[in-house]
Amino acid sequence: MKKKVVVALGHRALGTTLPEQKEAVKRSAGMIADLIEEGYQVAITHSNAPQLGMIHTALNEFGKSHTDYTQAPMSVCSAMSQGYIGYDLQNAIRTELLDRGIFRTVSTILTQVTVDPYDEAFYTPTKVLGRYMSAEDAAAERKKGNYVVEEPGKGFRRVVSAPNPVSIVEIEAIKTLVNADQVVIACGGGGIPVLEQDHRLKGASAVIEKDLAAGKLAEELDADELIILTSVEKVCINLGKENEEELGEITVEEAKQYMEEGHFGVYNMLPKFRASVEFIEQREGREAIITSYDKLMEGLKGKTGTIIR
Ligand SMILES: Nc1ncnc2c1ncn2[C@@H]1O[C@H](COP(=O)(O)OP(=O)(O)O)[C@@H](O)[C@H]1O
Numbered sequence: 001m002k003k004k005v006v007v008a009l010g011h012r013a014l015g016t017t018l019p020e021q022k023e024a025v026k027r028s029a030g031m032i033a034d035l036i037e038e039g040y041q042v043a044i045t046h047s048n049a050p051q052l053g054m055i056h057t058a059l060n061e062f063g064k065s066h067t068d069y070t071q072a073p074m075s076v077c078s079a080m081s082q083g084y085i086g087y088d089l090q091n092a093i094r095t096e097l098l099d100r101g102i103f104r105t106v107s108t109i110l111t112q113v114t115v116d117p118y119d120e121a122f123y124t125p126t127k128v129l130g131r132y133m134s135a136e137d138a139a140a141e142r143k144k145g146n147y148v149v150e151e152p153g154k155g156f157r158r159v160v161s162a163p164n165p166v167s168i169v170e171i172e173a174i175k176t177l178v179n180a181d182q183v184v185i186a187c188g189g190g191g192i193p194v195l196e197q198d199h200r201l202k203g204a205s206a207v208i209e210k211d212l213a214a215g216k217l218a219e220e221l222d223a224d225e226l227i228i229l230t231s232v233e234k235v236c237i238n239l240g241k242e243n244e245e246e247l248g249e250i251t252v253e254e255a256k257q258y259m260e261e262g263h264f265g266v267y268n269m270l271p272k273f274r275a276s277v278e279f280i281e282q283r284e285g286r287e288a289i290i291t292s293y294d295k296l297m298e299g300l301k302g303k304t305g306t307i308i309r
């Protein structure tokens, strides 16, 4: 039976601007094609904060000059970011596979992920997004009830909540495609966060950490492996200190200990570890790899990367 993997692509896999993304997805497509050639069933998820910020700014700031302008909520912008990133990614993967003589349908599932309205994250927004604003614009945002943070020397930016993913609404469609050996891009940008109200889903003004959604997706698909591709080959403990040390193969217990000791960035490495630990603990025989894009195949052979078992 084929091994099933969920791959989470970070910022570097996508770039930020439109031309950067076009180039970056070609490189990412090469890695996904390598996995498929090795015989893996693949589901992909990805970051979206820069793209979401760009779309939100375009619609809500520059869009003001249009007479028929209406505000675009964050959830709509999130859906747009999934479509825009998925479009580039699925075409790049399709082309790369065809170049290698492999025909495989690659599709993007517009995915909603439910969140808990009482999630503590709604009280303390942490996800910084969008353009830099002047103090005047920041004050106007605050008046609308939005949260803003100052980045010293740079200006002000919007900040939204990052609630935990609860359930993936379109999971059955994703499962069907993955189990039919098709390549699926799902839960992009952590999924469109939605609140369940009876039979209705209402978009939430939030952004789910894509690594946590990747872990949830891997769990729901009963994947064998969670691959988190980021900008570093290995995760470090004591980062930036004299006793900095790269982590190779570690156990879940060690991973938990390092998390508790506070070795990882709260908004970058910690969600990767949380997702990995939760995924591995659900069933025996699973592993998670955190490594850089160019080291993926070596990581899968156990030669590099931070591997948690
Ligand atoms: N303990 C750590 N070891 C290595 N990198 C860390 C650590 N803590 C924080 N980081 C930072 O996390 C960054 C990767 O996170 P981020 O850019 O958010 O991820 P993504 O690749 O998912 O977009 C690295 O570039 C590094 O600066």
Ligand SMILES: NC(=O)OP(=O)(O)O
Binding pocket: 010, 011, 046, 047, 048, 049, 050, 189, 190, 207, 208, 209, 210, 211
């Ligand atoms: N949704 C999300 O976690 O995006 P980033 O990885 O771009 O912050």
